[in-house]
Amino acid sequence: xxxRQFDVIINGGGMVGLAFVLALRGSGLRVALVESRLPTPWRxxxxxxxxxxxxxxxxxxxxxLGVWPGLASARISPxxxxxxxxxxxxxxxxxxxxxxAWLGHIVENGLIQQILFEAVQANTETSVFAPASIxxxxxxxxxxxxxxxxxxxxxxxxxxxGADGARSLVRDWAGIGVRQRAYGQRGVVAxxxxxxxxxxxxxxxxxxxxxxxxxxxxxxxxxxxxxMPEDEAEATLDMDEPAFxxxxxNASEGVLGEVLESESRAAFPLRAMHxxxxxxxxxxxxxxxxxxxxxxxxxxxxxxxxDAASLAEVLCQAVRRGRDPGALATLxxxxxxxxxDNQLMQSAMDGFHWLFSNRDPVRGLARxxxxxxxxxxxxxxxxxxxxxxxxxxxxxxxxxx
Ligand SMILES: Cc1cc2nc3c(=O)[nH]c(=O)nc-3n(C[C@H](O)[C@H](O)[C@H](O)COP(=O)(O)OP(=O)(O)OC[C@H]3O[C@@H](n4cnc5c(N)ncnc54)[C@H](O)[C@@H]3O)c2cc1C
Numbered sequence: 001x002x003x004r005q006f007d008v009i010i011n012g013g014g015m016v017g018l019a020f021v022l023a024l025r026g027s028g029l030r031v032a033l034v035e036s037r038l039p040t041p042w043r044x045x046x047x048x049x050x051x052x053x054x055x056x057x058x059x060x061x062x063x064x065l066g067v068w069p070g071l072a073s074a075r076i077s078p079x080x081x082x083x084x085x086x087x088x089x090x091x092x093x094x095x096x097x098x099x100x101a102w103l104g105h106i107v108e109n110g111l112i113q114q115i116l117f118e119a120v121q122a123n124t125e126t127s128v129f130a131p132a133s134i135x136x137x138x139x140x141x142x143x144x145x146x147x148x149x150x151x152x153x154x155x156x157x158x159x160x161x162g163a164d165g166a167r168s169l170v171r172d173w174a175g176i177g178v179r180q181r182a183y184g185q186r187g188v189v190a191x192x193x194x195x196x197x198x199x200x201x202x203x204x205x206x207x208x209x210x211x212x213x214x215x216x217x218x219x220x221x222x223x224x225x226x227x228m229p230e231d232e233a234e235a236t237l238d239m240d241e242p243a244f245x246x247x248x249x250n251a252s253e254g255v256l257g258e259v260l261e262s263e264s265r266a267a268f269p270l271r272a273m274h275x276x277x278x279x280x281x282x283x284x285x286x287x288x289x290x291x292x293x294x295x296x297x298x299x300x301x302x303x304x305x306x307d308a309a310s311l312a313e314v315l316c317q318a319v320r321r322g323r324d325p326g327a328l329a330t331l332x333x334x335x336x337x338x339x340x341d342n343q344l345m346q347s348a349m350d351g352f353h354w355l356f357s358n359r360d361p362v363r364g365l366a367r368x369x370x371x372x373x374x375x376x377x378x379x380x381x382x383x384x385x386x387x388x389x390x391x392x393x394x395x396x397x398x399x400x401x
Contacts, residue, residue, distance in 0.1 A: 057390020
């Protein structure tokens with residue numbers, strides 16, 4: 001027998017889980033959040049090496065959740081142009097082509113998580129269990145879920161949402177399988193200062209080993225994500241600073257001059273994963289629990305935010321109609337809404353990865369042709385941009401222009 005009764009329990013208070021909790025505010029649903037770790041406090045004097053490139057859709061969503069001013073007053077880094085290139089050609093996008101001031105913002109993950117967490121804690125409608133973890137989940141024939149925490153407390157609910165990242169336990173409890181593959185790459189991240197200012201341009205150079213992204217920061221430095229084969233990543237982590245700076249200057253073709261300083265070098269494994277389903281009776285998955293994509297287009301958390309807002313919208317409609325939030329028919333609406341879009345993005349990333357990650361001359365020709373066509377064909381370029389920054393597509397109300 002549960003000691004406390006809720007309608008929805010969210011497992012995982014990362015960026016996506018926290019945004020989901022806030023999106024449910026005012027729904028009338030009784031909500032609980034379970035998170036195993038308290039967020040590490042964000043510090044203004046230390047730029048974190050894990051950052052996200054937030055789309056305009058994510059910005060709108062965070063504005064409507066009331067947390068954007070908190071981010072903006074702490075530290076956000078806008079960019080107004082994107083330049084992607086390889087040895088044979090390139091393409092440029094500018095915010096003014098879309099009539100926008102910016103194409104997006106670079107924000108530290110730890111800052112996003114902290115500001116969202118503060119907003120969740122300030123919201124008396126939500127019960128927060130952190131640090132805490134779920135040990136066992138049971139669902140009876142009538143659809144009532146009982147969740148047992150490690151400390152023995154029992155919580156009741158109709159729906160358990162997995163926002164617990166790539167290794168989601170909720171996914172296992174729901175019996176949902178995954179399709180996954182390792183790229184055999186790691187993403188080397190660091191914060192670097194180069195000779196020249198980035199001029200508010202987010203840059204990406206496609207190299208045979210993987211893409212190198214130079215994301216512009218407000219203080220003139222760049223946050224880099226350099227995808228490369230595992231063994232090269234190991235060697236890159238082991239390099240002394242002069243060797244690392246020289247390798248990075250070379251890999252970026254000196255587009256910002258020489259790299260002069262760097263800090264917080266680290267590497268993260270890269271893989272692709274997609275859950276076979278996003279929902280099961282009494283269960284739903286959002287964010288990296290449902291899909292992990294290559295960071296080359298910086299879309300992971302942006303897709304997760306759209307999942308969170310879409311699922312919240314579907315649940316709010318269900319509540320208004322007096323429906324069970326854990327019923328499969330309700331949850332399937334969310335799955336139909338989001339899975340196709342996320343699959344498309346994942347396939348596009350896989351396609352990019354295939355096209356760019358080698359020296360085959362035929363693929364080289366295809367790349368150059370693609371760059372040239374995209375750069376010259378105005379309407380095509382505009383559509384690609386509108387999708388990438390979140391001005392187009394079947395967006396949830398919280399993220400719509
Ligand atoms: C190198 C790199 C660069 C990237 N760059 C970008 C980018 O520029 N833009 C972008 O959009 N995306 C980017 N991504 C992807 C992005 O980081 C992820 O998509 C995002 O962090 C997913 O957020 P999430 O909240 O779904 O999951 P997570 O961040 O994994 O959060 C899961 C949360 O659940 C908690 N948790 C886990 N298990 C349990 C449990 N059993 N019980 C309770 N709590 C639990 C964890 O503590 C954590 O707080 C990048 C990824 C990498 C690797």
